[in-house]
Amino acid sequence: MTDIWTTIAAERGALADDLARLTPAQWDTPSLCTGWTVRDVVAHLSATAALNPATFFLALARAGFNFDKFAEGQIAKRRGPDPAATLEEFRRLRHSTSAPPGPTTSWLGEVVVHGEDIRRPLGISHAYPPDAVAQVIDFYKGSNMLIGSKSRVSGLALRATDHDWQHGQGDEVKGPLLSLLLAMTGRVAGCDDLTGPGVPTLRSRCAAN
Numbered sequence: 001m002t003d004i005w006t007t008i009a010a011e012r013g014a015l016a017d018d019l020a021r022l023t024p025a026q027w028d029t030p031s032l033c034t035g036w037t038v039r040d041v042v043a044h045l046s047a048t049a050a051l052n053p054a055t056f057f058l059a060l061a062r063a064g065f066n067f068d069k070f071a072e073g074q075i076a077k078r079r080g081p082d083p084a085a086t087l088e089e090f091r092r093l094r095h096s097t098s099a100p101p102g103p104t105t106s107w108l109g110e111v112v113v114h115g116e117d118i119r120r121p122l123g124i125s126h127a128y129p130p131d132a133v134a135q136v137i138d139f140y141k142g143s144n145m146l147i148g149s150k151s152r153v154s155g156l157a158l159r160a161t162d163h164d165w166q167h168g169q170g171d172e173v174k175g176p177l178l179s180l181l182l183a184m185t186g187r188v189a190g191c192d193d194l195t196g197p198g199v200p201t202l203r204s205r206c207a208a209n
Contacts, residue, residue: 004104004105004107004108004135005097005104007108007129007132008107008108008111009094009095011108011111011112011115011128011132012045012049012090012093012094012111013094014115014126015045015090015111015115015118015119015126016087016090016091016094018118018119018124018126019038019042019087019090019118020087022038022083022122024083026038026122027039027083027086029121029122030121031117031118031121032116032117032120032121032182032187032189033114033117036075036117038118038121038122039079039083039086040075040079041114041117041118042086042087042090042118043074043075043076043077043078043079043080043086043089043090044071044074044075044078044114045090045110045111045114046078046086046089046090046093047071047074047075047077047078048099048100048107048110049090049093049094049096049098049099050078050093050096050098051074051098051099051100052098052099052100053100053101056100056101059073059074102145103139105135105136105139106139106143106145108132108135108136109136109139109140109185112128112132112133112136112178112181113136113181113182113185113187115128116178116182116187117187120189128178130162130163130177133163133177133178133181134163134165134177136181137165137167137177137180137181137184140181140184140185141153141158141167141168141184147185147186148186149184149185149186152183152184152185152186152202152205152206153167153168153173153184153202154168155168155169155170155171155201156168156170156171156172156173156198156201156202157169157170157171157172157173157198158172158173158174158180158184159172159173159174160174160175160176160177160180161174161175161176162176162177163177165177165180170198171196171197171198171201172196172197172198173194173195173196173198173199173202174194174195174196175193175194175195176193178190179191179192179193179194180194183202183203183206186205186206187206188203188206188207190206191203191206
């Protein structure tokens with residue numbers, strides 16, 4: 001299997017190439033992250049790539065351990081004066097292996113899920129490595145870290161229609177692996193590609209996110 005950081009760098013590079021084709025107006029498109037524009041999400045990805053455990057805890061302490069305030073401060077720090085500067089900063093950090101505390105797989109998940117937070121509202125499609133998506137969803141299915149993925153899919157039987165992957169018991173939810181991942185991480189838009197009797201439950205849990 002390809003080293004996770006190599007995959008992360010490749011996905012950052014692919015996203016940067018997509019971003020380079022955006023118009024100024026497209027940078028202000030609302031992302032799948034409520035309250036964040038495409039540009040905000042890119043700045044957030046840069047912030048993650050620039051932090052390490054020490055600087056993360058220092059910045060969090062300065063924000064009064066208010067995670068929302070911390071995140072907004074980091075976005076403001078990495079946005080730059082215009083979209084070109086936002087993209088330049090993101091490209092600069094493409095090969096960074098620095099990150100806040102947490103499993104390395106979670107940082108792969110960061111670039112995959114946030115990549116879709118950006119691409120889907122813009123109508124941009126991207127073929128992620130299937131094994132990478134599977135690795136990320138296998139991490140999130142057992143984790144409630146920050147976004148409550150494990151609880152969100154509790155009591156549901158998830159089944160991918162484009163990959164040999166399934167998880168859980170209960171009302172069935174089936175569809176593309178990437179869409180299952182998006183729904184698992186709280187993106188209502190991911191539910192649009194899913195079918196089965198468990199979809200209404202999953203959609204309501206995403207909406208309550």
